[in-house]
Amino acid sequence: MSASPKFQGSCMCGAVEYTVTGAPMMSVVCHCPSCQKVSGSTYTHNIWCHKDQLAITKGARGLKTFADKTTDSGKPFERSFCTACGNTLFGTPMVDPSIRTVSTGSLDAASKANLPPTKEFYDHNKRAWLPKIPIAGEAKL
Numbered sequence: 036m037s038a039s040p041k042f043q044g045s046c047m048c049g050a051v052e053y054t055v056t057g058a059p060m061m062s063v064v065c066h067c068p069s070c071q072k073v074s075g076s077t078y079t080h081n082i083w084c085h086k087d088q089l090a091i092t093k094g095a096r097g098l099k100t101f102a103d104k105t106t107d108s109g110k111p112f113e114r115s116f117c118t119a120c121g122n123t124l125f126g127t128p129m130v131d132p133s134i135r136t137v138s139t140g141s142l143d144a145a146s147k148a149n150l151p152p153t154k155e156f157y158d159h160n161k162r163a164w165l166p167k168i169p170i171a172g173e174a175k176l
C-alpha cells in the first residue's frame with residue numbers, strides 16, 4: 036500500500052480524467068446559492084486540496100472555467116467544467132488560489148467510498164427538508 040492515498044475521477048463523458056494524490060484538507064458540503072445552481076440540486080460535496088495534489092491526466096484542454104462573482108468575499112470562485120458534457124469538476128476560490136476543490140460525484144466508486152463530510156458551509160441556506168448531515172469528527176448529540 037502506498038503511503039499517500041490516491042483518488043481518481045473523470046467527467047461524465049470521460050473526456051477529462053484526473054488524480055488527487057495525498058489526503059484532502061477537507062471534505063465539504065456547501066449549501067450556498069451558487070452550489071445549488073451548479074449542482075442543479077441541493078448542495079455540492081467537494082474535497083478541498085492543494086493545487087499540487089491535483090493532476091489533470093487527460094483532456095485538460097476540454098475544460099472551461101466560469102468565474103462566479105457572487106461570493107461573500109467579493110473574490111471570484113472559479114468553477115471548471117467539461118465543455119463536452121458540462122460536468123463541473125474543479126473549483127478555485129480566488130481568496131486562496133492555491134486551493135482546488137474537486138467534486139466528489141466525479142470520483143470513481145472506490146475513491147469516493149470513504150470521504151464523509153468534515154465541514155458544512157452555508158448551513159443557514161440549507162433546504163428545509165434536508166435532514167442533518169453528519170459531519171465527521173463532530174460530537175454526536
Ligand SMILES: [Zn+2]
Pocket residue numbers: 046047048049050051117118119120121122
Ligand atoms: Zn466530459
Ligand SMILES: [Zn+2]
Pocket residue numbers: 065066067068069070071079156157
Ligand atoms: Zn457553495
